[in-house]
Amino acid sequence: MALPKGEKAAEITDHGGSLGRARRLFPQAPEPWVDLSTGINPHSYPLFELPATALSRLPEPERVCELNEIAAGVYGCPSAFNIVSAPGTQILLPRVASLVAPGRALVLGPTYAEHARAAALAGHAVSEVADIDALADADLAIVVNPNNPDGRVVTRENLLGLARALHSKGGLLVVDEAFMDVGPREQSVAGDVGHGGLVVLKSFGKFFGLAGLRLGFAIAAEPVARRLETELGPWAVAGPALEYGARALGDHAWQNEMRERLRSEMARLDTLLSRFDIPVRGGTPLFRYLEIPHAADLFDLFGEQGILVRNFAWSSTALRIGLPGGEAQWAKLERALQSSARQRVSGQRKTIS
Amino acid sequence: MALPKGEKAAEITDHGGSLGRARRLFPQAPEPWVDLSTGINPHSYPLFELPATALSRLPEPERVCELNEIAAGVYGCPSAFNIVSAPGTQILLPRVASLVAPGRALVLGPTYAEHARAAALAGHAVSEVADIDALADADLAIVVNPNNPDGRVVTRENLLGLARALHSKGGLLVVDEAFMDVGPREQSVAGDVGHGGLVVLKSFGKFFGLAGLRLGFAIAAEPVARRLETELGPWAVAGPALEYGARALGDHAWQNEMRERLRSEMARLDTLLSRFDIPVRGGTPLFRYLEIPHAADLFDLFGEQGILVRNFAWSSTALRIGLPGGEAQWAKLERALQSSARQRVSGQRKTIS
Numbered sequence: 204m205a206l207p208k209g210e211k212a213a214e215i216t217d218h219g220g221s222l223g224r225a226r227r228l229f230p231q232a233p234e235p236w237v238d239l240s241t242g243i244n245p246h247s248y249p250l251f252e253l254p255a256t257a258l259s260r261l262p263e264p265e266r267v268c269e270l271n272e273i274a275a276g277v278y279g280c281p282s283a284f285n286i287v288s289a290p291g292t293q294i295l296l297p298r299v300a301s302l303v304a305p306g307r308a309l310v311l312g313p314t315y316a317e318h319a320r321a322a323a324l325a326g327h328a329v330s331e332v333a334d335i336d337a338l339a340d341a342d343l344a345i346v347v348n349p350n351n352p353d354g355r356v357v358t359r360e361n362l363l364g365l366a367r368a369l370h371s372k373g374g375l376l377v378v379d380e381a382f383m384d385v386g387p388r389e390q391s392v393a394g395d396v397g398h399g400g401l402v403v404l405k406s407f408g409k410f411f412g413l414a415g416l417r418l419g420f421a422i423a424a425e426p427v428a429r430r431l432e433t434e435l436g437p438w439a440v441a442g443p444a445l446e447y448g449a450r451a452l453g454d455h456a457w458q459n460e461m462r463e464r465l466r467s468e469m470a471r472l473d474t475l476l477s478r479f480d481i482p483v484r485g486g487t488p489l490f491r492y493l494e495i496p497h498a499a500d501l502f503d504l505f506g507e508q509g510i511l512v513r514n515f516a517w518s519s520t521a522l523r524i525g526l527p528g529g530e531a532q533w534a535k536l537e538r539a540l541q542s543s544a545r546q547r548v549s550g551q552r553k554t555i556s
Numbered sequence: 557m558a559l560p561k562g563e564k565a566a567e568i569t570d571h572g573g574s575l576g577r578a579r580r581l582f583p584q585a586p587e588p589w590v591d592l593s594t595g596i597n598p599h600s601y602p603l604f605e606l607p608a609t610a611l612s613r614l615p616e617p618e619r620v621c622e623l624n625e626i627a628a629g630v631y632g633c634p635s636a637f638n639i640v641s642a643p644g645t646q647i648l649l650p651r652v653a654s655l656v657a658p659g660r661a662l663v664l665g666p667t668y669a670e671h672a673r674a675a676a677l678a679g680h681a682v683s684e685v686a687d688i689d690a691l692a693d694a695d696l697a698i699v700v701n702p703n704n705p706d707g708r709v710v711t712r713e714n715l716l717g718l719a720r721a722l723h724s725k726g727g728l729l730v731v732d733e734a735f736m737d738v739g740p741r742e743q744s745v746a747g748d749v750g751h752g753g754l755v756v757l758k759s760f761g762k763f764f765g766l767a768g769l770r771l772g773f774a775i776a777a778e779p780v781a782r783r784l785e786t787e788l789g790p791w792a793v794a795g796p797a798l799e800y801g802a803r804a805l806g807d808h809a810w811q812n813e814m815r816e817r818l819r820s821e822m823a824r825l826d827t828l829l830s831r832f833d834i835p836v837r838g839g840t841p842l843f844r845y846l847e848i849p850h851a852a853d854l855f856d857l858f859g860e861q862g863i864l865v866r867n868f869a870w871s872s873t874a875l876r877i878g879l880p881g882g883e884a885q886w887a888k889l890e891r892a893l894q895s896s897a898r899q900r901v902s903g904q905r906k907t908i909s
Contacts, residue, residue: 218790223618238613247612258796259600260591261767265576290643290770293789317789324787414614415795417643434677436646436670437571442768443611443796 218316219513219523220414225506232509237532238525240511242351242382242490245528246461247412248451257442264437266445271420273452278393278405280422285396287431288440288448292381292404292419296321298434299402299421303375306342311335311357313517314347318379335361338376339368347379348390352513352523353492354485359390362401366392370400377402384410384458385465385488399424407444409489410461411451418444465489468526475533476524479540486523493522501543508539571669572866572876573767578859585862590885591878593864595704595735595843598881599814600765601804610795617790619798624773626805631746631758633775638749640784641793641801645734645757645772649674651787652755652774656728659695664688664710666870667700671732688714691729692721700732701743705866705876706845707838712743715754719745723753730755737763737811738818738841752777760797762842763814764804771797818842821879828886829877832893839876846875854896861892 219240225232271283280286289295296317300308305326310319312331322329327343335357338344344365349356366376380403383391393403403422408414418440421431432439440448451457465488472491473483486492490513495501498521502514513523527533572593578585624636633639642648649670653661658679663672665684675682680696688710691697697718702709719729733756736744746756756775761767771793774784785792793801804810818841825844826836839845843866848854851874855867866876880886 220614221616221618223616241614243612243614247608250608250611255600255603256768258603258766258768258800259596261573261594261596261761262770263574263576265574290647290794291791293791294643294647296789297787321789408614413611414791415609415611417615417791417794434650436649436674438644438646438767438770441643441770441794441797444794447611 225511229506237510240513244412270449280393287421291417297324300325308343309341310345318345342374345377366401379404381406382487416444498522578864582859590863593866597765623802633746640774644770650677653678661696662694663698671698695727698730719754732757734759735840769797851875
């Protein structure tokens with residue numbers, strides 16, 4: 204089936220990660236799909252049997268405190284009292300954006316689209332800016348660090364300067380560190396929330412490859428953390444998320460090994476892409492960011508072969524590719540790249556002839 | 557250890573269901589605890605092995621649609637588009653209360669305390685009223701039906717009249733049907749949300765005995781449902797909750813058998829209590845409501861023997877007792893009641909002598 208170039212590409216404006224959508228876009232693609240459309244670690248933290256009470260009983264407040272203690276240690280934040288655990292960071296976004304009265308929200312972009320949506324929901328007038336210095340004019344400033352999808356990193360020093368400036372006029376800086384587990388961790392500002400004017404968001408599901416559990420954290424000065432906790436109410440985090448969160452965040456050996464593994468697989472992906480003359484413009488060890496003129500064609504060609512990558516409504520040249528989850532997926536990706544290269548050569552010949 | 561009468565009773569102002577709290581209150585109580593402090597079904601829906609993807613992948617929007625379809629059928633609501641699934645109803649409460657501009661919130665009480673808290677969070681001036689007719693003065697009126705803890709039932713006819721009256725002046729009626737699965741289901745207003753002015757809340761975890769999963773629903777007119785969904789954002793419900801929700805809500809045979817079983821166990825509990833001259837004032841098949849002068853003593857005596865029941869900050873005479881989860885728990889409860897009866901006889905003798 205020959206699709207018109209880039210036709211399918213235009214339809215996707217989602218966040219990646221939905222095979223239902225992939226199947227609707229490419230109904231004739233071979234199963235099983237290879238989903239490279241997210242930045243979720245394909246090597247999940249090892250599954251274990253949950254106690255039945257994790258499902259049957261209301262989550263124990265004590266267990267939440269334990270989880271918050273462990274998370275505070277891993278994220279290097281002042282104390283467990285600075286942490287609020289939530290059923291995913293997503294649900295926190297409008298609540299965090301509501302911490303300042305409706306005003307001017309500036310998002311350092313392009314980035315994860317939910318921040319702008321959440322700020323608008325909270326009543327802010329939202330704009331995207333390309334430069335960190337422009338954020339100083341905000342009542343609410345939002346930075347994803349490292350950024351999704353391009354991996355841009357803002358230094359801790361710059362972020363703390365911005366937080367101070369905003370705080371002094373009653374504003375707030377939100378730093379979404381969803382991908383900070385894979386570095387550069389020395390730029391994390393999770394340890395700096397005590398001075399106020401700063402909320403840091405942490406995602407559990409991406410690095411630990413357990414996005415279905417729904418677990419995330421807000422890290423903030425204590426009064427702000429208590430306010431967010433009050434909004435979520437009791438039993439916000441499900442039993443399975445509490446149990447996996449406590450075990451996986453406490454498993455430093457797994458985390459260190461996984462960081463190494465992901466860096467090595469990132470290098471392998473870059474090498475593979477470069478073999479097909481696809482330069483990597485940025486990203487993190489969990490996803491690579493491409494800017495190529497034939498992005499829409501590549502998206503379609505991958506899709507027809509049952510490989511879902513991420514494209515973007517705001518760019519016809521940008522693609523994001525996550526890590527394959529095993530040798531079969533690596534092989535399928537390589538075959539798709541070969542087939543794309545053949546098509547391009549054949550296309551160029553036609554143009555020349 | 558002889559505790560001063562009722563001292564422990566005063567400390568608990570929680571919602572029940574925390575054994576951590578029970579152990580702090582009664583550190584010398586024998587393990588394992590028998591937790592009768594909630595209205596959660598002790599006979600959980602049968603556990604099954606989840607696909608690994610329920611934990612590892614982001615929840616699929618398609619699966620949410622399927623769950624909402626199934627829930628719409630079970631709850632008798634107009635269509636799946638009237639349903640919003642959430643990680644527990646608790647997290648929905650402030651969002652539902654925010655559907656009307658800050659004004660006067662009236663809660664039919666005494667009832668589940670989180671409604672008043674959520675309404676206050678949403679900026680309302682909150683009062684409790686004892687009479688359904690008094691709710692007509694509200695901008696936001698809240699009824700738990702059947703009520704927790706006393707089982708009071710407001711008829712569907714009365715609720716619909718109230719919703720119409722409130723809607724005509726821009727107000728909203730919230731009906732929390734957390735315990736409606738065990739009846740009287742003919743009084744449910746979940747089928748009546750299409751006319752507007754009405755939001756119905758449904759809890760999954762109580763009847764299905766899976767409170768740790770965190771799953772609940774708001775049922776409302778379509779535009780209101782979409783607004784709530786927008787506030788929650790994508791992936792609000794975790795993979796395990798989606799899978800259990802779809803299977804358990806679709807299992808009508810289990811539901812019908814469980815309703816019979818719970819009614820029979822309710823009758824057994826009433827008979828047991830009446831043998832010890834403890835009259836049951838109300839409740840639902842999932843919990844019984846007592847008003848007895850020696851409630852505080854009974855709470856303490858139960859606690860010392862490792863049985864946690866629910867007491868209330870607003871009453872020195874009210875207790876709520878859930879269903880024991882098996883013969884060992886029934887026997888332990890009976891022994892505690894015998895021991896309480898002996899103490900009362902001995903206390904009366906002392907008073908007489």
